[in-house]
Amino acid sequence: xxxxxxxxxxxxxxxxxxxxxxxxxxxxxxxxxxxxxxxxxxxxxxxxxxxxxxxxxxxxxxxxxxxxxxxxxxxxxxxxxxxxxxxxxxxxxxxxxxxxxxxxxxxxxxxxxxxxxxxxxxxxxxxxxxxxxxxxxxxxxxxxxxxxxxxxxxxxxxxxxxxxxxxxxxxxxxxxxxxxxxxxxxxxxxxxxxxxxxxxxxxxxxxxxxxxxxxxxxxxxxxxxxxxxxxxxxxxxxxxxxxxxxxxxxxxxxxxxxxxxxxxxxxxxxxxxxxxxxxxxxxxxxxxxxxxxxxxxxxxxxxxxxxxxxxxxxxxxxxxxxxxxxxxxxxxxxxxxxxxxxxxxxxxxxxxxxxxxxxxxxxxxxxxx
Numbered sequence: 001x002x003x004x005x006x007x008x009x010x011x012x013x014x015x016x017x018x019x020x021x022x023x024x025x026x027x028x029x030x031x032x033x034x035x036x037x038x039x040x041x042x043x044x045x046x047x048x049x050x051x052x053x054x055x056x057x058x059x060x061x062x063x064x065x066x067x068x069x070x071x072x073x074x075x076x077x078x079x080x081x082x083x084x085x086x087x088x089x090x091x092x093x094x095x096x097x098x099x100x101x102x103x104x105x106x107x108x109x110x111x112x113x114x115x116x117x118x119x120x121x122x123x124x125x126x127x128x129x130x131x132x133x134x135x136x137x138x139x140x141x142x143x144x145x146x147x148x149x150x151x152x153x154x155x156x157x158x159x160x161x162x163x164x165x166x167x168x169x170x171x172x173x174x175x176x177x178x179x180x181x182x183x184x185x186x187x188x189x190x191x192x193x194x195x196x197x198x199x200x201x202x203x204x205x206x207x208x209x210x211x212x213x214x215x216x217x218x219x220x221x222x223x224x225x226x227x228x229x230x231x232x233x234x235x236x237x238x239x240x241x242x243x244x245x246x247x248x249x250x251x252x253x254x255x256x257x258x259x260x261x262x263x264x265x266x267x268x269x270x271x272x273x274x275x276x277x278x279x280x281x282x283x284x285x286x287x288x289x290x291x292x293x294x295x296x297x298x299x300x301x302x303x304x305x306x307x308x309x310x311x312x313x314x315x316x317x318x319x320x321x322x323x324x325x326x327x328x329x330x331x332x333x334x335x336x337x338x339x340x341x342x343x344x345x346x347x348x349x350x351x352x353x354x355x356x357x358x359x360x361x362x363x364x365x366x367x368x369x
Contacts, residue, residue, distance in 0.1 A: 051078035051095040058106035096122045116161040123167030124334045126175040166334040177242040178333040179302045182325045189231045193272025194285040231265045251336035260328035266353025267321030273360035
């Protein structure tokens with residue numbers, strides 16, 4: 001019995017080791033994923049994009065701002081003059097933190113009166129917002145101790161006045177539920193599409209279809225449309241469940257979310273179709289799908305801030321349609337922004353979707369020929 005089992009084991013090892021694609025799948029992707037994940041999976045926040053409104057324009061205001069600039073945690077990238085300018089920067093996700101120094105700040109500090117500095121946080125990522133509040137408390141605590149030692153009069157202290165936009169209570173479900181929509185649609189449509197055409201090859205029906213008047217492009221569109229409908233249904237279903245069970249409401253226009261879902265489906269279906277053209281069996285298609293899905297999720301900004309990733313990893317995220325759809329969903333759900341803010345993400349998904357479907361269609365036609 002053991003000899004027969006040993007023979008089967010040897011036979012299975014030889015079988016997949018002879019397959020070049022299987023050898024590649026077993027060895028190369030795990031190493032690549034380890035490298036990417038090692039850099040991308042990082043909860044420590046550094047170089048937080050910050051904007052400043054300094055109504056006081058004094059030595060004291062510049063001194064407190066220098067404490068932000070001197071750390072690796074904050075990068076003051078914008079100095080604006082009005083609240084609408086600051087709001088637009090936060091709406092466009094160009095900054096995460098806004099610092100507002102009031103007029104008369106220097107006079108209050110010099111006279112020892114208690115004063116406050118307002119900070120505005122983008123609360124769409126609740127985990128990052130809580131970490132940032134911890135950094136701010138540390139900086140303000142150090143600053144107050146330095147002022148107390150420097151001033152002769154009794155010092156009332158500079159207090160932090162935080163305001164969190166879009167998710168005031170920093171609830172995790174408000175952050176995660178919208179992102180789940182993107183993940184579910186991406187995984188379901190990718191896997192279904194990747195296995196659809198390969199299944200026709202495996203069961204031998206592709207030849208029967210090809211002898212009919214149906215052209216390859218018609219076959220592709222006929223295969224993709226049902227999965228697109230499934231993706232739209234998933235978006236609607238998860239949105240309803242999220243509202244009923246978790247009280248996560250859509251703040252913006254649902255039509256913008258619907259348009260974003262269509263653009264995203266172009267991308268996910270295109271990638272799934274591409275994977276089906278490079279796979280020979282459903283098992284290969286399924287394994288290849290997960291090897292693609294895992295890095296896409298990690299580099300989407302769903303769990304880890306993209307701004308905190310190394311620069312070369314951030315460049316990789318621009319090729320990831322999930323990054324743009326997560327931004328669209330959170331923009332519509334939490335910020336209530338519209339096409340005037342989100343059009344770059346929609347355009348990027350459209351370009352990626354059209355490109356991947358075109359390349360996949362050409363590969364499929366070449367494979368048939």
